[in-house]
Amino acid sequence: MFGLKSLLRRPPARPEALWLDEPDALARVERAPVSEAAKQAARDLIVDGFTVLRGAIPGELCQQVIDDYARYGAENADYVAANLDELAREKRLVNFHHWSKAEEAIATDAGVMSVLDFLFGERACVYTSLTFKYGTQQPIHRDTPHFATWPGSRFFGVWTALEDTPPEAGPLMYVRGGHRFPVEPRPVFEAVQAEHPDWTREDQLNLALDRWNGLIIQQAPDHGELVVAPIRRGDVAIWHPQLPHGGSPAQDPTRTRWSVVVHCAPEGVQVHQHDRFFTHAGPGAPPDRYRFREAHGRKIALAGEVAYQA
Amino acid sequence: MKKAPDVGPEPFPGGHRDQLLMISKMMPVAIAAIR
Numbered sequence: 001m002f003g004l005k006s007l008l009r010r011p012p013a014r015p016e017a018l019w020l021d022e023p024d025a026l027a028r029v030e031r032a033p034v035s036e037a038a039k040q041a042a043r044d045l046i047v048d049g050f051t052v053l054r055g056a057i058p059g060e061l062c063q064q065v066i067d068d069y070a071r072y073g074a075e076n077a078d079y080v081a082a083n084l085d086e087l088a089r090e091k092r093l094v095n096f097h098h099w100s101k102a103e104e105a106i107a108t109d110a111g112v113m114s115v116l117d118f119l120f121g122e123r124a125c126v127y128t129s130l131t132f133k134y135g136t137q138q139p140i141h142r143d144t145p146h147f148a149t150w151p152g153s154r155f156f157g158v159w160t161a162l163e164d165t166p167p168e169a170g171p172l173m174y175v176r177g178g179h180r181f182p183v184e185p186r187p188v189f190e191a192v193q194a195e196h197p198d199w200t201r202e203d204q205l206n207l208a209l210d211r212w213n214g215l216i217i218q219q220a221p222d223h224g225e226l227v228v229a230p231i232r233r234g235d236v237a238i239w240h241p242q243l244p245h246g247g248s249p250a251q252d253p254t255r256t257r258w259s260v261v262v263h264c265a266p267e268g269v270q271v272h273q274h275d276r277f278f279t280h281a282g283p284g285a286p287p288d289r290y291r292f293r294e295a296h297g298r299k300i301a302l303a304g305e306v307a308y309q310a
Numbered sequence: 311m312k313k314a315p316d317v318g319p320e321p322f323p324g325g326h327r328d329q330l331l332m333i334s335k336m337m338p339v340a341i342a343a344i345r
Contacts, residue, residue: 139330141321210324
């Protein structure tokens with residue numbers, strides 16, 4: 001139904017695609033002087049848009065992040081209490097790797113980063129991170145608007161399970177092979193502007209985001225099947241920037257699903273946000289947004305402080 | 311008071327999250343046979 005040959009004939013979803021999206025990508029993998037693990041990750045991302053590095057992070061380090069989060073909560077009790085959702089669960093915490101040395105170590109893990117170097121074809125760095133205590137139950141979406149790059153698709157979500165994620169916790173799901181169909185952002189935003197010329201730009205952009213992801217949800221089933229990935233503590237999942245994915249519905253929303261997603265880009269490529277995604281026409285990239293610090297020999301962007309996402 | 315993080319909104323800020331979640335839930339789901 002979704003054969004490899006027909007998949008590879010589809011055009012890349014954005015111009016100036018990653019080498020992984022080029023027609024000869026599988027042949028280039030076989031010629032590359034890298035580890036078999038890196039080659040398999042590349043093959044998976046070319047065909048499925050998703051790969052898992054089994055047991056890449058030690059379980060003790062996963063537990064240290066959970067312990068650090070407890071200490072952060074104790075030291076910031078009022079702030080945590082002010083950021084609970086309707087089920088009294090903590091929202092997702094942005095950039096915890098700037099506070100937790102254990103999470104910083106996960107974000108810059110040498111083995112994982114060397115795989116990313118190969119996948120980008122350039123040296124990888126850390127942009128931002130999200131730490132989850134609970135599953136998101138997010139609708140299917142692409143990350144591209146929130147991690148817009150010039151050239152395109154220079155971004156990977158790198159998701160580490162800090163504990164096993166059973167079905168009742170709402171594990172990660174994705175549309176296998178759904179990373180190649182294009183949905184242009186600019187016409188979506190222009191239509192919203194034409195319909196709501198009196199709205200603020202922020203409201204226009206927010207509606208454009210919903211509509212654009214709505215098109216992804218609508219079209220994705222024609223390009224691949226929705227699958228749930230069984231992932232265990234210490235496994236690292238990497239997905240293509242254009243892969244439609246989400247958090248599957250939790251049977252028990254009080255069940256924890258401790259995880260960290262680190263957002264990575266090449267060192268020389270700045271990551272931009274949904275405003276640029278819908279409006280930047282080029283030529284070239286928008287002006288730089290942030291500087292870097294360094295840890296474990298890797299650059300880490302100074303892009304926002306540790307805070308819960310509203 | 312902490313400043314809002316500089317990473318933009320969650321993916322569905324336009325008020326249609328629940329509607330889109332409902333459509334997502336209607337997709338049949340398989341378990342991936344990952345290595």
